[in-house]
Amino acid sequence: MRETGASQSDVAEACGVTQPHISKVLNGKIKLAKKTAAGLEQWLDENRQAQEPSPQTLEAIAAKLNALGPKRRMQFMQLLAAIDGLLGR
Structure with a gap:
């Protein structure tokens, strides 16, 4: 998230969950569900490709x-x- 400048809300939207849910996952309060993990992996792949240096x-x-x-x-x-x-x- 730091590398892309994305917010928790941006990641949550991409994963199909709420921002509080992402916050709980990032803080280790709840486990990462398979569905959320799949959404996060897709978001990471898309953002890695978009991060070509100028x-x-x-x-x-x-x-x-x-x-x-x-x-x-x-x-x-x-x-x-x-x-x-x-x-x-």
Whole structure:
């Protein structure tokens, strides 16, 4: 939710439940039902695809990486390669 800027109400609507229900699930007061889990998974998939970084964001990241020293830049590249491997890409 933080990554997308979505509210509990946004997630609740996508899952077909109420905002108080989502709040209880997030706070561990009730278990996540299969129906709600399916709605949440669909919402996550849709929002992951919609979260492509803008060209400006990519340029800002590249500028920050270029400003680093070679050793630090290599560490970041190794971290990104490890993450990419974990994601199975």
